[in-house]
Amino acid sequence: MELDGLAALRAEFTARGWNRKAPLAVLGELLVHVVLGVSGYAAFLLGDEAWIRWGGMAICVYGSLGVATNTHTSTHYGTSDKRWVNDLFSFFGYPFFLGLGLTYWRNSHIVLHHTSPNVMGVDPDAAFMPLFATTDAEVASVSGWRRRYFERHQLSILLAVLWLHTFKRQARSIVYAVKALMDPERRRVDHGIDLMCMALYWVAWVIVPSFFLSPSELLWANFVRIFGIAYPLFAILAPAHYPEEAGCVRKGDWKKDFLALQTISTINYRTGPVGGFICSGLQYQIEHHLFPSYSHVYYPKMAPLVQAFCERHGYPYRTLGWLESLLKVFLVFARPKHEAADLGELRREFGVGPVDGDRSAAE
16 A cells, blocks of 8 residues: 555655754754845845845845745744744744744645645635636636636736735734634634734834834835745745646545645755755655655655655656746646546546545545
């Protein structure tokens, strides 16, 4: 059985020590990203020449992106064996450094996306309606001017408004935490910590520096920083699940199969050393989806074994060039991809045969 094979692969990783957390390595990377983010922000605020200011902002955006991707490992409890260490890094990186709520992220990304990648109607990362359509079923669900918009114009609009996405996630984070705190059945200490850290985000990035610089200048600088993150962050996250090679399926009561769903809906992409450092393992999305709690520092070593496992058991393992995969993301918005009715159709589309009588493998 393939799940037994996956267990054997996990045992092989354990024997090689790749299941061990790497807190010092992750912390070292995080410190570099933080220094770049803060020093670049200071250069933008204090620089006299335009090239210093905008060069500083470019460095700030690069560092802030690194904080976002590095913190992703901590949100999956992949940094340390101690839960509180992962939580500390996570609250620092997301709500405090980026203004993105950790509780909102863990619900949308870990609870929903990782269990149902590219399951339309379940996975929030695949949900662009009603503004944009990425599948033929979504296009077919509308008519008239909306269909013409999806077929002809949505890509240009997406490129024009993509910068709003990071601000929207910040706003949704606040709403999510507040609603959770108001609901006695959902309320947890983490929601309160989340709101406190999101408040401290504004204290650290705007209020405290306003004792030395004008508030309007600081608000502008923070706007430019978050604006600047939006497009490169999309370029890091989108290539894994949006190209046509990453299959998608309609939600339903079809039999679940963890391996088939994760490998069909996910692709890897290649980066150089600079891109690899800023991605913090997110270019190895197949490894991450199969072993989400592993530290990203081991993904390059794990990749050949995961690829061999997938090929041996008949599961897809795709790796594209980064630019190639990004261009294919935009192509999907110009020509939406097929949405399978169920996992059986998706299997046939990608040449993945039935596993163990198509029994439920992930329930």
